[in-house]
Amino acid sequence: MKEQFKQEIKTVIEATQAKGDIESIYLVACGGSHAFLQPAEYVLSKETTIPTTVLPSREFITREPKALGEHSLVVSCSHSGTTPETVAATKYAREQGALTVAFAFADESPLEKEAEYTIHYAWGPETDASDLNTGVLYGWLFAYLNVVNPSDKYDRALKALDVLNDVTTKTREQYTPIIAKWASELKREPIVYSVASGINAGQAYSFAICWLQEMQWVNSAYIHSGEYFHGPFEITDFDVPFIMCEGLGKARAMDERAVDFAKKHSDKVYVIDNKDFDMSLIDEDLQDYYSQIVSGVVYRLIAESFAYERGHSLDVRRYMWKLEY
Numbered sequence: 042m043k044e045q046f047k048q049e050i051k052t053v054i055e056a057t058q059a060k061g062d063i064e065s066i067y068l069v070a071c072g073g074s075h076a077f078l079q080p081a082e083y084v085l086s087k088e089t090t091i092p093t094t095v096l097p098s099r100e101f102i103t104r105e106p107k108a109l110g111e112h113s114l115v116v117s118c119s120h121s122g123t124t125p126e127t128v129a130a131t132k133y134a135r136e137q138g139a140l141t142v143a144f145a146f147a148d149e150s151p152l153e154k155e156a157e158y159t160i161h162y163a164w165g166p167e168t169d170a171s172d173l174n175t176g177v178l179y180g181w182l183f184a185y186l187n188v189v190n191p192s193d194k195y196d197r198a199l200k201a202l203d204v205l206n207d208v209t210t211k212t213r214e215q216y217t218p219i220i221a222k223w224a225s226e227l228k229r230e231p232i233v234y235s236v237a238s239g240i241n242a243g244q245a246y247s248f249a250i251c252w253l254q255e256m257q258w259v260n261s262a263y264i265h266s267g268e269y270f271h272g273p274f275e276i277t278d279f280d281v282p283f284i285m286c287e288g289l290g291k292a293r294a295m296d297e298r299a300v301d302f303a304k305k306h307s308d309k310v311y312v313i314d315n316k317d318f319d320m321s322l323i324d325e326d327l328q329d330y331y332s333q334i335v336s337g338v339v340y341r342l343i344a345e346s347f348a349y350e351r352g353h354s355l356d357v358r359r360y361m362w363k364l365e366y
């Protein structure tokens with residue numbers, strides 16, 4: 042990881058220690074950045090007793106959480122650093138006395154002005170995985186956990202960042218031909234559902250709302266693997282496509298149950314099975330946490346292959362950055 046990002050994380054950790062007891066954590070952002078923060082909520086809720094909530098920025102403000110105050114840590118993210126809801130949510134959190142930390146790609150953005158501390162990350166196809174948003178997020182997350190409850194597990198989790206790029210590069214190579222086939226089969230589908238749970242929930246959610254709806258104008262919805270049986274499974278039919286993720290943690294049983302049912306009733310079930318990932322470079326007890334980053338590589342490949350097959354660039358928008366909302 043770049044020295045700049047390590048230093049920014051160190052500064053945030055020191056500020057958090059200086060702040061004293063953190064009694065509540067809020068993770069706030071919009072769209073893809075909201076999805077990006079969801080795994081942090083998963084890990085924090087499994088590893089600490091600190092109540093942690095992940096919310097879309099506008100709802101964070103409108104909800105006015107009662108526990109928000111001097112003993113809160115509010116982590117926001119905006120890639121551009123300009124999304125007004127996230128800038129406003131960060132300002133609001135700071136006014137309530139919370140320690141505010143922002144993740145952003147952009148430098149000197151409006152978000153950076155509102156947050157007490159900013160942790161930057163890098164972006165782009167040639168970027169080492171440890172410098173991308175999820176790599177830097179995990180750099181902060183496991184450093185923070187090491188302060189809350191020092192453990193060799195978190196040291197090892199931080200070391201895993203050194204091999205992350207090898208793991209993701211290998212996955213990209215492994216999945217490129219597989220995904221090219223999926224995209225060619227799915228390119229004319231009017232709707233594609235996205236199903237997952239556990240640590241992969243954020244990836245599957247952003248696949249539906251960002252990659253398919255926003256960037257491909259393909260109808261989609263994210264369905265939680267457990268919730269699939271509580272309404273959504275009624276739309277399952279031989280010609281309804283599902284892209285479903287099977288994780289590595291305890292949530293896997295929930296994912297498998299959904300996949301098994303869908304496969305019985307649909308001929309178009311595509312499974313991202315995390316057991317097929319080569320994660321041997323990462324300690325087994327950490328593989329669940331890291332698997333969502335690897336799933337993200339596969340979801341991204343699907344989006345890129347869709348864009349190619351459909352001749353629809355991932356950069357085209359009708360409304361975003363064009364019209365006021």
Ligand SMILES: O=P(O)(O)OC[C@H]1O[C@](O)(CO)[C@@H](O)[C@@H]1O
Pocket residue numbers: 071072073074118119120121122123124127250251255
């Ligand atoms: O991360 P930012 O810059 O706040 O941008 C949020 C916007 O970007 C996306 O995540 C992807 O374009 C949208 O879902 C969302 O509206």
